[in-house]
Amino acid sequence: MGxxxxxxxxxxxxxxxxxxxxxxxxxxxxEHGTGGNWIALPHKIGLKRCGKSCRLRWLNYLRPNIKHGDxxxxxxxxxxxxYISIGSRWSIIAAQLPGRTDNDVKNYWNTKLKKRxxxxxxxxxxxxxxxxxxxxxxxxxxxxxxxxxxxxxxAMERIQLxxxxxxxxxxxxxxxxxxxxxxxxxxxxxxxNSSNVTVAEQGQSSSMNEPLVDxxxxxxxxxxxxxxxxxxxxxxISMEAELEELLYGEGNRGKAGVVDGGAQQGDVDxxxxxxxxxxxxxxxxxxxxxxxxxDYTSVYxx
DNA sequence: AAGTTTATCAACCGCGTAACA
DNA sequence: ATGTTACGCGGTTGATAAACT
Numbered sequence: 001m002g003x004x005x006x007x008x009x010x011x012x013x014x015x016x017x018x019x020x021x022x023x024x025x026x027x028x029x030x031e032h033g034t035g036g037n038w039i040a041l042p043h044k045i046g047l048k049r050c051g052k053s054c055r056l057r058w059l060n061y062l063r064p065n066i067k068h069g070d071x072x073x074x075x076x077x078x079x080x081x082x083y084i085s086i087g088s089r090w091s092i093i094a095a096q097l098p099g100r101t102d103n104d105v106k107n108y109w110n111t112k113l114k115k116r117x118x119x120x121x122x123x124x125x126x127x128x129x130x131x132x133x134x135x136x137x138x139x140x141x142x143x144x145x146x147x148x149x150x151x152x153x154x155a156m157e158r159i160q161l162x163x164x165x166x167x168x169x170x171x172x173x174x175x176x177x178x179x180x181x182x183x184x185x186x187x188x189x190x191x192x193n194s195s196n197v198t199v200a201e202q203g204q205s206s207s208m209n210e211p212l213v214d215x216x217x218x219x220x221x222x223x224x225x226x227x228x229x230x231x232x233x234x235x236x237i238s239m240e241a242e243l244e245e246l247l248y249g250e251g252n253r254g255k256a257g258v259v260d261g262g263a264q265q266g267d268v269d270x271x272x273x274x275x276x277x278x279x280x281x282x283x284x285x286x287x288x289x290x291x292x293x294x295d296y297t298s299v300y301x302x
Numbered sequence: 303a304a305g306t307t308t309a310t311c312a313a314c315c316g317c318g319t320a321a322c323a
Numbered sequence: 324a325t326g327t328t329a330c331g332c333g334g335t336t337g338a339t340a341a342a343c344t
Contacts, residue, residue, distance in 0.1 A: 006329080016312070016338085039329060055330080056313065091332060102332075107311055 006039065007050040014050075017057055021047060025054055026062045034058075060101045067099035071108055076247050079105060079113060116247060 028045045035041065039051035047054065060066070071079075075097050082093045090102035090109075097105065 014314075037329080050314090051329085052315090052331095053313075059331095060312075088333065103312075106333075111310055 006052055011048060012050045012053075013048040014053075017061075021049065022057070022062060025058060029058060029062075056103075060103050065099050066101065068104070071100075073244075073247070075100070076113060077244070079109060080117065080247065083109060083113075113247075 024045050024047055028041075032044075034055075035044070037051075038055040041047075041051055042049045042054050049057075078096055079093055082089075082096065086092060088106070090106045094100050094102040094105045
């Protein structure tokens with residue numbers, strides 16, 4: 001027994017929207033609003049569409065101030081840092097990018113950003129730290145039961161990206177040190193506070209960043225484990241540069257740095273500490289992060 | 303020029319959950 | 324407290340375009 005369908009599949013039209021349908025939906029919503037009931041909406045308008053389809057079309061395409069294509073380097077950076085920090089919470093990530101939809105961000109990550117990051121990682125891998133990654137891939141297939149194999153791709157990607165960044169930070173040490181999951185060591189070199197993103201406070205937010213979203217981000221903010229040392233802060237700056245390099249390649253450092261108004265990327269501070277509040281220097285140990293960490297420890301038997 | 307592969311993105315599907323009766 | 328309904332989300336699919344052979 002599956003769940004009851006939300007609409008009558010036989011009478012509902014599927015596939016691409018025609019300009020006429022777009023116009024009908026747009027005009028109606030602009031005039032009357034959604035009425036708080038997407039299921040009833042298509043009937044009111046006379047559209048042979050599922051309510052969910054109408055909602056999606058409105059949110060992803062017809063809604064005012066939607067931006068399509070051409071993600072900026074700043075947006076790339078925000079997506080990467082948030083993805084590494086909170087995973088595939090696309091709606092939360094998109095909320096930090098005015099005019100972007102979760103679908104857009106998700107597609108962009110899956111088709112471009114992920115490849116750019118992981119692709120460059122491949123290029124840069126050298127045998128002196130291949131053992132670590134080889135161990136990961138070996139463990140990820142051979143000694144896993146189905147449940148373990150089901151370790152989310154998201155978690156795996158985050159692990160890979162963490163490793164990549166750690167290796168960049170400390171290419172020689174990576175081989176000798178056990179894989180350092182953020183938060184497992186107090187003197188962790190990867191003390192990203194990226195989930196404590198303060199984009200909204202940095203003037204990059206918009207009306208899209210409703211309190212709910214801020215609250216959600218608050219929810220994934222880490223508990224503080226003390227102030228970062230100046231060395232840690234310089235690590236943050238270095239990390240920021242490394243990610244930039246991953247995204248844009250060597251020789252293109254700083255491409256992401258200039259934002260509107262001439263501010264520098266550092267001002268956005270997306271990798272860094274929230275300077276307006278008491279700084280914290282830990283990885284996010286939220287339930288989500290803990291879940292990923294537990295996946296990680298169960299698979300890799302730390 | 304034709305066929306094949308790869309990349310992109312809009313749209314769909316189903317699940318979890320909040321809201322409500 | 325329980326059941327039902329609708330919403331919102333993330334994963335996936337499918338159509339189309341672009342690139343390649």
